Amino acid sequence: MDSNIKRAAELISDAGALVITAGAGMGVDSGLPDFRGTEGFWKAYPALAKAKMRFEQAACPDTFQSNPKLAWGFYGHRLDLYRNTQPHLGFQYLQDMARHIEGGIFVFTSNVDGHFQKSGFAPNNIVECHGSIHHMQCQQACNLQIWEATEFIPEIDNENCLLTSAFPTCLSCGGMARPNILMFGDWNWLDWRTEQQMARFNEWLDSVHNPVVIEIGAGTAIPSVRRFGQSLKVPLIRINPTEACVSRSCDISLNTGALEGIKAIAEQLI
Numbered sequence: 001m002d003s004n005i006k007r008a009a010e011l012i013s014d015a016g017a018l019v020i021t022a023g024a025g026m027g028v029d030s031g032l033p034d035f036r037g038t039e040g041f042w043k044a045y046p047a048l049a050k051a052k053m054r055f056e057q058a059a060c061p062d063t064f065q066s067n068p069k070l071a072w073g074f075y076g077h078r079l080d081l082y083r084n085t086q087p088h089l090g091f092q093y094l095q096d097m098a099r100h101i102e103g104g105i106f107v108f109t110s111n112v113d114g115h116f117q118k119s120g121f122a123p124n125n126i127v128e129c130h131g132s133i134h135h136m137q138c139q140q141a142c143n144l145q146i147w148e149a150t151e152f153i154p155e156i157d158n159e160n161c162l163l164t165s166a167f168p169t170c171l172s173c174g175g176m177a178r179p180n181i182l183m184f185g186d187w188n189w190l191d192w193r194t195e196q197q198m199a200r201f202n203e204w205l206d207s208v209h210n211p212v213v214i215e216i217g218a219g220t221a222i223p224s225v226r227r228f229g230q231s232l233k234v235p236l237i238r239i240n241p242t243e244a245c246v247s248r249s250c251d252i253s254l255n256t257g258a259l260e261g262i263k264a265i266a267e268q269l270i
Contacts, residue, residue: 008268019234021228047161058071065139072163125204131182153165212235
């Protein structure tokens with residue numbers, strides 16, 4: 001792997017801009033679960049294991065209708081977890097890399113945890129393709145309003161994965177609110193915030209030259225991040241402990257976790 005790390009560092013040194021594409025594996029070194037497979041999800045949420053409820057069932061708008069206390073127990077727990085967890089040092093290493101690159105850095109992530117913003121990345125240089133748990137919308141999408149979840153402090157019965165405090169409510173109709181996150185089988189997700197982020201990305205991409213993609217922890221089960229990075233048709237560095245293979249000679253594979261891979265490249269650059 002040492003030769004690939006050296007090649008990755010050389011690619012970044014010659015780059016005019018960096019595009020960071022990140023999936024769930026980016027958060028593992030911060031201590032966050034990535035819900036890889038049913039067993040990984042159930043390990044993080046034993047109450048849902050008892051009920052034999054899969055991730056796709058919990059992360060579904062229908063559950064907010066049929067069992068809203070459980071739905072908000074799941075998302076409320078995640079909101080607390082993401083608020084209270086500190087991003088790992090890999091985030092800082094990436095920012096350090098970008099300081100010496102003319103076009104700077106832009107992030108495209110499927111993660112809803114807000115950890116790129118929390119670690120100091122410019123909010124206007126981030127695309128959250130699946131939305132953000134730190135923002136809310138009306139469960140019924142009575143209007144197009146999206147607002148920050150700052151005032152919602154969930155109280156959770158963790159043993160049973162149930163919300164015990166009051167539901168958050170829509171600012172307009174007073175009905176139940178939900179996270180502004182793209183869920184499974186979701187027709188009510190308001191995507192205009194993400195569309196605005198994409199418009200800023202496209203404007204930035206048109207203004208830079210010789211971009212390089214660093215893809216981190218993006219799997220094939222939900223391939224949004226992989227497909228996006230590959231669609232840019234520029235050199236790509238793939239950091240992934242289990243699915244690191246690449247098909248083009250210009251791409252580089254690092255078969256490792258997020259923090260280890262990012263740190264190795266950063267140290268090579270130094």
